[in-house]
Amino acid sequence: MQLAIEHVSKHYPRKAGALRDFSLNLGPGVVGLLGPNGAGKSTLMRILATVSNPSEGRVTWNGVDTGASPDAIRETLGYLPQDFGVYPHLTPVEFLGYLAAAKGLPRARARQRTDELLALVNLTEVSNLPVGGFSGGMRQRVGIAQALLNDPRLVIVDEPTAGLDPEERVRFRDLLANLSGDRIVILSTHIVSDVEAVAASIALIAGGQLVRHAAPESMLRDLDGRVWERVVGSDEVDAIRQQSLVTGTLRRSDGVHVRIVSPEPPGPDARPLAPTLEDVYLEAIGAHRQAARA
Secondary structure, eight states, X not given: OOEEEEEEEEOOTTSOOSEEEEEEEEOSEEEEEEOOTTSSHHHHHHHHTTSSOOSXXXXXXXXXXXXXXXXXXXXXXXXXXXXXXXXXXXXXXXXXXXXXXXXXXXXXXXXXXXXXXXXXXXXXXXXXXXXXXXXXXXXXXXXXXXXXXXXXXXXXXXXXTTTOOHHHHHHHHHHHHHHOSSSEEEEEESOHHHHHHHOSEEEEEETTEXXXXXXXXXXXXHTTTOEEXXXXXXGGHHXXXXXXXXXXXXXXXXXXXXXXXXXXXXXXXXXXXXOOHHHHHHHHHHHHHXXXXX
């Protein structure tokens, strides 16, 4: 099972390119597509879901060009877009039944699959209540259920935890983690903690370009010895920001604890820290922006 993105670009009239020469090869497991808002994540997701066509390049699913033969991937695709909507007066059973019919599932199989998925996303007890009264997290669980109706081998979820409370976010991440195995699951987000919790590999994207693709452990190792902490007064923080990449600040009674990414100790009082994925993300995106400006 292989999803190959080959030199894909997407251009819009009177706008900068949303994607530029983007290439990525994926196999089974969860990959986190991580980047700031406007980086091109949703554009890429729509191309992978065959909702949009690339301006250049191509996407292949097990060697088949999805632009020329979109059914090759649509038959095995589960897609939860960022702007997923529901019919508020329908119940989860009715909503999933309607979509199962649209996907061509036989009636008996559709009902069986609906019951299985509502149990999976913990909505069985509210399966006959109107979706319009659900919380954001419950609606997202209906969304992932509809994405899994056809037991897809490729699952794409675009910003799935945006607007969810912390408890719902953790529950949703656990659900995504349980989906991996013999599937390719692509989680597109700008929230580092979502990717950190579930992804076996991370693809960093900025300005429509792939910045890096690697396992989280590899990214963290590459930043070993380059993350530091200094404790300074409030009036010193701005000067440090101008000189170094600051990835976090924490105010304590002894001063401001400033987290800094730097190849060398940023001061005689600096002490080394273990890197986090947020350090990795901010350093990589910052370096990409500096290179783009240059």
